[in-house]
Amino acid sequence: MNFFLTEEQKAVRRLARDFAEKEIMPIVAEDDHTHRFQREIILKMAGQGFFGAAFPEKYGGSNIGFVAHAIIVEEISRAESSLRHFFNMQALTCPLTILNWGTEKQREKYVQKLIRCELFGANAMTEPNAGSDVASIQTTAIEDGDSFVINGSKMWISNAPIMDAGVVYVKTDPRIVPKHKGISCFIVEKEMAGLTRKEIKDKLGHHCAPTGELIFENCMVPRDNLVGELGQGFKIAMNALDYGRISVAAGAVGVAQACIDESIRYCNEREAFGKKIGEFQMNQQKIADMIAGTEASRILLYKAAFLADKNVRNTLESTIAKHVASETCVRAARFAVEIFGGYGYSEEYPVARLYRDAILYQTGEGSSNITSMIIALDGLGWKRVRVDY
Ligand SMILES: Cc1cc2nc3c(=O)[nH]c(=O)nc-3n(C[C@H](O)[C@H](O)[C@H](O)COP(=O)(O)OP(=O)(O)OC[C@H]3O[C@@H](n4cnc5c(N)ncnc54)[C@H](O)[C@@H]3O)c2cc1C
Structure with a gap:
C-alpha cells in the first residue's frame, strides 16, 4: 500500500491546476452564461x-498513466x-477504444490525432429509445459487399456537432438472441455520405460542451x-465504460x-447574527460531510x-x-447552494x-440506478464483475 503520489503525478497536478487557474x-x-464552446x-x-x-x-501519449489522467481531470473539472x-x-472512450480493440492501421490513423485534438472524437452508444439498456439499440449496420450500411440515430452524443471521427455501436445482427451479441463497433467519419449531425441546445448544464444527435x-x-x-461491440462498449467511468468519477x-472551495470561502466571508456563518455548527457539518465524501471518492x-x-480489470x-x-458531488x-443562501440561487x-453541472454525473456513463445495480448484483453473487488481485 502507498498513498503518496509520485513526483511525476504531483508535477502533473501542479501543471493542470496552474492551467485551470490561469x-x-x-x-x-x-462561457457558461453564453453557452460558448472554445475550441x-x-x-x-x-x-x-x-x-x-x-x-x-508510440501513439503520441506520455504514458504516465490513469492515475495521472484522473488527477488532470479533477483539476480541470474543478474549474469547468x-x-x-x-x-x-x-x-478514455474514443481513442482508447481504438487503441485497445482496433487494428494497427486504425490506431495509426486515429489515436494520435484524437489525443492531440487534430481530430475531435465521439463515442456513440445512446439512442432515442435506448440508453441504459445498451443491448436494445436499434441502429443497424447491414453488410453490403466490403461495406456496412448504417441506418438509425444516436442521441445525446458528446461532441456530435464538432466530431471528425468517432466510434459508434450498431446492430449487425438485429435478430440474434441474446440481443447484446448482435452489436458491433465501427469508426465513422463526419464526411461519410448519409451521416448528419444535429446540435442539442438548451441543456440544463455543461453549457460549453457541444452535444448532439448523429443521424444515419x-x-x-x-x-x-x-x-x-x-458481434463483439457490447463487450467493447462495457470495457470502454470501465475506463470512461474513471474520467467521470474524476x-x-x-x-x-x-x-468545497466556494463554500469555505463564503463561510469565512459572510456574517449573520454577528458571526461568520462558518461558526454555525450546522454549516460546519455540511463542510465536514463535503470534505469527507470528496476524499472518500x-x-x-x-x-x-x-x-x-x-492492467487489472476494474x-x-x-x-x-x-x-x-457522482452522488457525493450532487x-x-x-x-x-444552501450555504450561499439566497445568493446560491443567483447565476x-x-x-x-x-x-446544474453536478446533476449530469448521476446520468452519464451509467446512471446511479445502473451503477447501483452493477454493484448490488456483484455483491449478491448473481452477476460477478469483480476479479481477484
Ligand atoms: C449531456 C449529456 C451527454 C451525453 N453524452 C453521451 C455520449 O457521448 N455518448 C453516449 O452514448 N451517451 C451519452 N449520453 C447519454 C447518457 O449516457 C444516457 O442519457 C444515460 O445512459 C441514460 O440513458 P437514457 O437517457 O436513455 O435513460 P433511460 O435508460 O431511459 O433511463 C431513464 C431512467 O430509468 C432508470 N433505469 C433504466 N433502466 C433501469 C434499470 N434496469 N433499473 C433501474 N433503473 C433503471 C435510469 O436510471 C433513469 O433514471 C449523454 C447524456 C447527456 C445528458
Whole structure:
C-alpha cells in the first residue's frame, strides 16, 4: 500500500491546476452564461498533453498513466466541468477504444490525432429509445459487399456537432438472441455520405460542451472501419465504460472540490447574527460531510485508476468510484447552494453552475440506478464483475 503520489503525478497536478487557474477560471462564468464552446482552450489542453496521459508514446501519449489522467481531470473539472467531456472523447472512450480493440492501421490513423485534438472524437452508444439498456439499440449496420450500411440515430452524443471521427455501436445482427451479441463497433467519419449531425441546445448544464444527435441514413462504412470482431461491440462498449467511468468519477470529484472551495470561502466571508456563518455548527457539518465524501471518492477513484495502470480489470472499482463520486458531488452542490443562501440561487455566483453541472454525473456513463445495480448484483453473487488481485 502507498498513498503518496509520485513526483511525476504531483508535477502533473501542479501543471493542470496552474492551467485551470490561469486559462479556465477567468473565462468560465462568461462561457457558461453564453453557452460558448472554445475550441482554442481544448487545443491548449491538448498542447499540454492532458489527453495523452494514459497512452503509449508510440501513439503520441506520455504514458504516465490513469492515475495521472484522473488527477488532470479533477483539476480541470474543478474549474469547468463542461471540459470534462473531452477527457473521454479525446482520451478514455474514443481513442482508447481504438487503441485497445482496433487494428494497427486504425490506431495509426486515429489515436494520435484524437489525443492531440487534430481530430475531435465521439463515442456513440445512446439512442432515442435506448440508453441504459445498451443491448436494445436499434441502429443497424447491414453488410453490403466490403461495406456496412448504417441506418438509425444516436442521441445525446458528446461532441456530435464538432466530431471528425468517432466510434459508434450498431446492430449487425438485429435478430440474434441474446440481443447484446448482435452489436458491433465501427469508426465513422463526419464526411461519410448519409451521416448528419444535429446540435442539442438548451441543456440544463455543461453549457460549453457541444452535444448532439448523429443521424444515419444509408451511411456506407467500409469493413476496414470495424473495430474488433463482428458481434463483439457490447463487450467493447462495457470495457470502454470501465475506463470512461474513471474520467467521470474524476470530473465529479473536481466539481465536489469546487463546491468545497466556494463554500469555505463564503463561510469565512459572510456574517449573520454577528458571526461568520462558518461558526454555525450546522454549516460546519455540511463542510465536514463535503470534505469527507470528496476524499472518500478521490481514494476510490485513485484505486480504480491504479488498477487500470496495473492492467487489472476494474469494472467493480470504477463503477463504485463513479457511483460514490457522482452522488457525493450532487450532495456537495446542494450543500454549497444552501450555504450561499439566497445568493446560491443567483447565476452571479459559481455554485448555481456547479449545481446544474453536478446533476449530469448521476446520468452519464451509467446512471446511479445502473451503477447501483452493477454493484448490488456483484455483491449478491448473481452477476460477478469483480476479479481477484
Ligand atoms: C449531456 C449529456 C451527454 C451525453 N453524452 C453521451 C455520449 O457521448 N455518448 C453516449 O452514448 N451517451 C451519452 N449520453 C447519454 C447518457 O449516457 C444516457 O442519457 C444515460 O445512459 C441514460 O440513458 P437514457 O437517457 O436513455 O435513460 P433511460 O435508460 O431511459 O433511463 C431513464 C431512467 O430509468 C432508470 N433505469 C433504466 N433502466 C433501469 C434499470 N434496469 N433499473 C433501474 N433503473 C433503471 C435510469 O436510471 C433513469 O433514471 C449523454 C447524456 C447527456 C445528458
